[in-house]
Amino acid sequence: MNTENAMTNAKQFASDVIIGLEIHVQLNTKTKLFCGCSTQGSEEPNTRTCDVCLGFPGSKPVLNKAALDAGLRLALALGCTISPKLIFSRKSYFYPDLAKNYQISQHELPLGAGGKLALNDGTLVHITRAHLEEDPASLIHQGSAGQGYVLIDYNRSGNPLCEIVTAPDMRGAEQAREFLNRLVSVLEYLEIFDLGSCIIKADANVSIAESGYIRAEIKNITGFKEIERALTFEVERQKLAVQRGERLVQETRGWDPAAGVTSALRLKETEADYGYILDPDLVSVDITNNMVKDAQANLPELPAAKTKRFVEQYQVKFEDAMILAAERSLAHLFETVAKKFDSSFAVRWLRHELSAVLNAKQTTWSAAGLDERLLLELFELVQSRTVTDLTARDLLQKLFERPFSPKEYVAKHKLASISDRGELEKIAKKIVDENPQAAEDVKSGESKALNFLIGKVMHQTKGKADAGVARQLIMKILER
Amino acid sequence: MSVAEFVKGVHDGQIDVVEHIHRTLEECKIINKEYGYLNLISEESAIAQAKLVSKKRKGAKGALAGLPVSIKDSICVKGVESTAGSAMLKGYIPPFDAGCVSRLRQAGAIIVGKTAQDEFGFGSFSTNTGIGFTAPKNPFDRLRSCGGSSGGAAGLAQKLSVPHVALGESTGGSIVNPASFCGVVGLCPTYGRVSRYGLIDYGSSLDKVGPIGKTVADVALALKVIAGFDEKESTTATVPVEDYPSFVKKDVAGLRVGILKESFGEGTDSAVEKSVWGAIKQLESAGVDCREISLKIPIEYGIPTYYIIAPSEASTNLAKLCGLRYGAEEKIEGDFNTYFSEVRSRAFGKEAKRRIMLGTFTRMAGYRDAYYVKATKVRRLIIDEYKNVFKKCDAVISPTVSILPPRFDEIKNLTPAQNYLIDALTVSPNLAGLPHLNMPVGKHNGLPIGAMLTTDHFKEGVLVQLGAALE
Numbered sequence: 001m002n003t004e005n006a007m008t009n010a011k012q013f014a015s016d017v018i019i020g021l022e023i024h025v026q027l028n029t030k031t032k033l034f035c036g037c038s039t040q041g042s043e044e045p046n047t048r049t050c051d052v053c054l055g056f057p058g059s060k061p062v063l064n065k066a067a068l069d070a071g072l073r074l075a076l077a078l079g080c081t082i083s084p085k086l087i088f089s090r091k092s093y094f095y096p097d098l099a100k101n102y103q104i105s106q107h108e109l110p111l112g113a114g115g116k117l118a119l120n121d122g123t124l125v126h127i128t129r130a131h132l133e134e135d136p137a138s139l140i141h142q143g144s145a146g147q148g149y150v151l152i153d154y155n156r157s158g159n160p161l162c163e164i165v166t167a168p169d170m171r172g173a174e175q176a177r178e179f180l181n182r183l184v185s186v187l188e189y190l191e192i193f194d195l196g197s198c199i200i201k202a203d204a205n206v207s208i209a210e211s212g213y214i215r216a217e218i219k220n221i222t223g224f225k226e227i228e229r230a231l232t233f234e235v236e237r238q239k240l241a242v243q244r245g246e247r248l249v250q251e252t253r254g255w256d257p258a259a260g261v262t263s264a265l266r267l268k269e270t271e272a273d274y275g276y277i278l279d280p281d282l283v284s285v286d287i288t289n290n291m292v293k294d295a296q297a298n299l300p301e302l303p304a305a306k307t308k309r310f311v312e313q314y315q316v317k318f319e320d321a322m323i324l325a326a327e328r329s330l331a332h333l334f335e336t337v338a339k340k341f342d343s344s345f346a347v348r349w350l351r352h353e354l355s356a357v358l359n360a361k362q363t364t365w366s367a368a369g370l371d372e373r374l375l376l377e378l379f380e381l382v383q384s385r386t387v388t389d390l391t392a393r394d395l396l397q398k399l400f401e402r403p404f405s406p407k408e409y410v411a412k413h414k415l416a417s418i419s420d421r422g423e424l425e426k427i428a429k430k431i432v433d434e435n436p437q438a439a440e441d442v443k444s445g446e447s448k449a450l451n452f453l454i455g456k457v458m459h460q461t462k463g464k465a466d467a468g469v470a471r472q473l474i475m476k477i478l479e480r
Numbered sequence: 481m482s483v484a485e486f487v488k489g490v491h492d493g494q495i496d497v498v499e500h501i502h503r504t505l506e507e508c509k510i511i512n513k514e515y516g517y518l519n520l521i522s523e524e525s526a527i528a529q530a531k532l533v534s535k536k537r538k539g540a541k542g543a544l545a546g547l548p549v550s551i552k553d554s555i556c557v558k559g560v561e562s563t564a565g566s567a568m569l570k571g572y573i574p575p576f577d578a579g580c581v582s583r584l585r586q587a588g589a590i591i592v593g594k595t596a597q598d599e600f601g602f603g604s605f606s607t608n609t610g611i612g613f614t615a616p617k618n619p620f621d622r623l624r625s626c627g628g629s630s631g632g633a634a635g636l637a638q639k640l641s642v643p644h645v646a647l648g649e650s651t652g653g654s655i656v657n658p659a660s661f662c663g664v665v666g667l668c669p670t671y672g673r674v675s676r677y678g679l680i681d682y683g684s685s686l687d688k689v690g691p692i693g694k695t696v697a698d699v700a701l702a703l704k705v706i707a708g709f710d711e712k713e714s715t716t717a718t719v720p721v722e723d724y725p726s727f728v729k730k731d732v733a734g735l736r737v738g739i740l741k742e743s744f745g746e747g748t749d750s751a752v753e754k755s756v757w758g759a760i761k762q763l764e765s766a767g768v769d770c771r772e773i774s775l776k777i778p779i780e781y782g783i784p785t786y787y788i789i790a791p792s793e794a795s796t797n798l799a800k801l802c803g804l805r806y807g808a809e810e811k812i813e814g815d816f817n818t819y820f821s822e823v824r825s826r827a828f829g830k831e832a833k834r835r836i837m838l839g840t841f842t843r844m845a846g847y848r849d850a851y852y853v854k855a856t857k858v859r860r861l862i863i864d865e866y867k868n869v870f871k872k873c874d875a876v877i878s879p880t881v882s883i884l885p886p887r888f889d890e891i892k893n894l895t896p897a898q899n900y901l902i903d904a905l906t907v908s909p910n911l912a913g914l915p916h917l918n919m920p921v922g923k924h925n926g927l928p929i930g931a932m933l934t935t936d937h938f939k940e941g942v943l944v945q946l947g948a949a950l951e
Contacts, residue, residue: 275844
C-alpha cells in the first residue's frame with residue numbers, strides 16, 4: 001500500500017484497530033451440497049463419498065435444496081438482500097484437498113449481500129456477502145515437515161458451507177468475539193448449525209492505525225477461541241512491530257494454535273487468481289419473491305428482538321436479557337420459568353445459578369440435554385421452600401451429572417429444609433453453647449463471628465436450615 | 481437390415497442374440513485392425529449382456545433388444561475402461577454407467593466397445609489422439625481422416641455390416657463432422673435433451689450425447705431411448721420426449737427451410753456445394769419451401785466465441801486430472817505442485833495442453849472480461865439470431881463441413897487456426913444448443929459429402945422428418 005492510500009484509509013477509519021472477518025459456517029443439512037452422501041456418520045476415512053464428491057470423471061453435481069433453504073434463512077436473518085438467482089461458479093486452484101482442483105462456490109452474485117449485525121455498544125458490523133460453497137476434503141499430515149506426506153479424507157468433501165464476509169467494522173479482538181457470539185446465536189436460532197459437531201472457521205483481516213492500516217490476512221483459523229486468540233496476538237504483533245520501527249507489509253499469515261503465533265505464509269503470485277467461470281454443470285435457480293417471503297415469515301424471533309422484548313415484558317436488565325436470549329432453548333426456558341414463577345426468580349436461577357453450572361461444565365443448556373421438567377420440579381421445591389437455596393444449588397449441579405427426580409431425591413436423602421422452628425432453635429442453642437468465644441464476639445458486634453455461627457448451623461443441618469432463620473434464632477438466643 | 485427390423489427379429493425369437501454378438505465382435509476385430517475405430521472391444525461383458533437378453537432377462541423386450549452399440553470413449557461404461565482417448569485416464573474404470581448407457585442397457589442394447597476419438601474431443605479429424613492412441617481412418621480411404629472428434633463412432637457406423645448404432649458426443653460439431661466424412665447419419669440433440677451424467681466433460685455448457693447410424697430411422701430410435709430428464713444431471717430438460725421414429729414417414733410438404741447464405745461460395749469446395757444444392761432441390765421437389773437466409777453473427781463470431789468458451793470450461797474440467805485417485809500416476813516425489821505438473825506434462829497430448837493454456841488464459845484476472853465474459857455475451861447474440869431465423873423457418877440447411885475429408889499428410893500441415901476453421905459451420909448450432917443432423921447427400925471421387933440441418937430447440941422430430949426426405 002502506498003502512502004496516499006494509507007492517508008485515505010487513515011481518514012476513513014475512526015478506530016485504531018480494524019478487523020474484518022470471512023467466516024465459514026458448516027450448515028447442518030443431512031446430505032452434502034451437491035451429492036447424496038451423508039454429512040454425518042462414520043468417521044472411518046473416505047467412507048461417506050461417491051463419484052461426485054470424489055470428483056470422478058463423468059460425475060455431475062446436483063444442488064441440495066435444503067442447503068439453499070438454510071443459506072436463505074441465514075442471509076435473511078442477517079438482513080441481507082437476496083439475489084434473484086442462485087448461480088454457482090468454479091473457483092480454480094490446484095490443491096490436494098480439492099477433489100476437482102476447483103471449488104464450486106459463488107462469485108458474481110452471492111446469495112445475500114448488504115446485511116448487518118449489531119453489537120452491544122451499537123456498532124454495526126456490515127455483512128458484505130453471504131454465499132454457499134462446498135467444503136474441501138481434510139488433509140491429514142503425517143511425518144515431519146519436509147519429510148512427511150499427506151493423507152486425504154474426502155468424508156468432508158462437498159459439505160455445505162455458508163461463507164459470511166463482513167466489512168472491516170470491528171475495532172478489536174473482543175468485538176470480533178462478540179460478533180461471532182452473535183452470529184452463532186443467530187445460527188442456533190435458525191437451527192441450521194450444530195454447535196457440537198459443525199465447525200466454524202474464519203479468515204481475518206487485521207490492520208492498525210499506526211501502520212497506516214496495512215492489512216494482514218490470517219488464513220484458516222478453526223474454532224471460536226482460536227479466532228480470538230489469533231486476533232489478539234496479531235494486533236499486538238503489529239503494534240510491537242511498528243513500535244520497533246519495522247515496516248509492515250500487506251501479507252497472508254497463518255495461525256499456529258500450538259505456538260500461539262501467526263506467521264507469514266509463502267504464497268505464489270498466481271494463487272490469488274482463481275480464474276472464475278460459471279459452473280456449467282449447474283443451472284441457475286430462481287429465488288422467487290414468494291420463496292423469500294415464505295422464508296422471512298418462517299424466521300423465528302431472533303436474539304436481538306428477543307432481548308428487547310425480555311427487557312420490556314419481564315423488566316429484565318439488558319445484560320441479563322441478552323445472555324438469556326443468546327440461546328434459543330434457554331430463552332424458551334426463561335419464559336417458561338418466568339411465567340410459572342416470576343421473572344426475578346427466573347433471572348436468578350437461570351441467568352445466575354444455571355449459567356454458573358453450565359459455564360463450569362463448559363456446555364450450553366441445549367447441548368447439556370437435560371429434561372426441562374426435572375429443572376422445573378427443582379424450582380418448585382425452591383419456590384415452596386421445601387429445600388433451601390443451598391440444597392437447591394447442590395441439586396442443580398448433581399442434575400447435570402446424572403438426571404433424577406429432585407422430589408424423589410430430596411425425599412430419599414431427607415434433604416427437606418428444617419421448617420420446624422423449635423427443632424432449629426435447639427440446634428442453634430447447641431452451637432452457641434459450644435462456641436462461647438464466637439458468641440461473645442457477636443455480642444460485641446462482630447459480623448464475622450455471626451457468619452461463623454450461622455455456618456456452623458448450616459453445617460450441622462447439612463444445609464437444610466434456612467440461613468435467614470438461623471440468623472434470627474442465633475440473635476434471639478444471644479439477646480436473652 | 482434396419483435396427484427396427486433387427487429388434488423385431490430378437491423380440492420374435494428369430495435372431496440368436498448370443499450367436500449374433502459373437503459374429504459382431506469378430507467383425508469389430510477385423511475392422512479394427514485396418515481402421516482403428518475402437519480403443520477397446522468389451523468382448524466379455526458384451527457376451528454376458530447378450531446371454532442375459534437371450535435368456536429373456538434384462539432388456540429382452542426392450543426397444544433395442546440385442547442391438548450391438550458402440551460408445552464413444554469419453555462416455556463412462558461401468559466396469560469398462562473409459563479414457564476419453566487420453567493417456568491421462570488410462571486405467572480409469574468407472575464405477576457407474578453414464579445416464580445414456582444405463583438407458584441403452586435397459587432397452588436391451590449390447591455394448592461392444594469404446595470408440596476412438598480426439599483426446600477429450602479436442603479436434604475435428606480424430607488426429608489429436610492421446611499419447612499411445614492411434615487415429616482412426618476414413619472408411620472410404622485409409623489415407624484420409626474420418627473426421628472428429630467422434631471419428632471412431634462414425635467410422636464404425638459406416639463400416640460395420642450388422643445393424644448398429646454408435647453413441648457420439650459433440651461439443652462444437654463432433655457428431656455431424658465425422659458423420660459427414662464417413663457418409664453416415666449423425667444426430668446431435670438439443671443441449672439438455674440427453675443426460676450428460678457419466679460423460680467425461682470437455683465443455684460442460686456445450687457437450688451433448690447423440691446417436692450415429694446408417695439411417696435416420698436408426699438414429700431416431702436410439703435417440704428416443706437415450707433422451708429424457710435425469711435427476712443426476714442438473715442441465716437435463718423436463719420437456720417431453722417425442723416419438724422420433726414416427727417422424728420418419730411424416731410428409732415434409734409445407735415445411736420451410738432456410739438456405740444458409742454464408743455457407744456457400746468462397747472457402748467451400750465446389751463438389752460439396754453441388755451435392756448440398758442437390759439436396760435442397762430434393763427437398764423442394766418434396767414440397768419444402770426453401771429460401772435463402774443469413775446468420776451473420778453466428779458465422780462471423782462462432783469460431784472465436786467457441787474457442788474461448790470451450791477451452792475456458794475444458795481447462796477447469798481437466799484440472800481434476802492430476803494423478804490422484806484414478807488414471808495416470810507417477811512415483812510420488814516432491815510436493816503436490818511438482819507431482820501433478822509431472823503427471824500432466826507426461827500424460828496430456830499436445831492439443832490438450834494447448835487448450836488448457838488457452839482456457840486458463842481466457843479466464844485469468846485481467847483478461848477474463850475481454851475474453852470469457854465477452855464470449856458468453858456474444859453467445860447470447862448467436863442464440864438470439866438463430867431464434868429470429870426460426871420464427872421464419874423450421875430448419876436451416878448448409879454443408880456440414882465445407883471440404884472433403886482431407887488426407888492425414890494435409891492435416892499435418894494445418895496451423896491450429898486453420899484447424900479450428902474446419903468447425904466454421906458446426907460451432908454455432910453447438911453454441912446455441914440447437915439440434916442438428918448430418919445427412920449424406922452425395923459423393924465426390926468416392927468421398928462422402930454431408931448436409932447439415934439445424935432446427936429450433938427440442939425440434940429433433942422435424943430433423944428426423946427432413947432427414948428422412950433426403951434418404
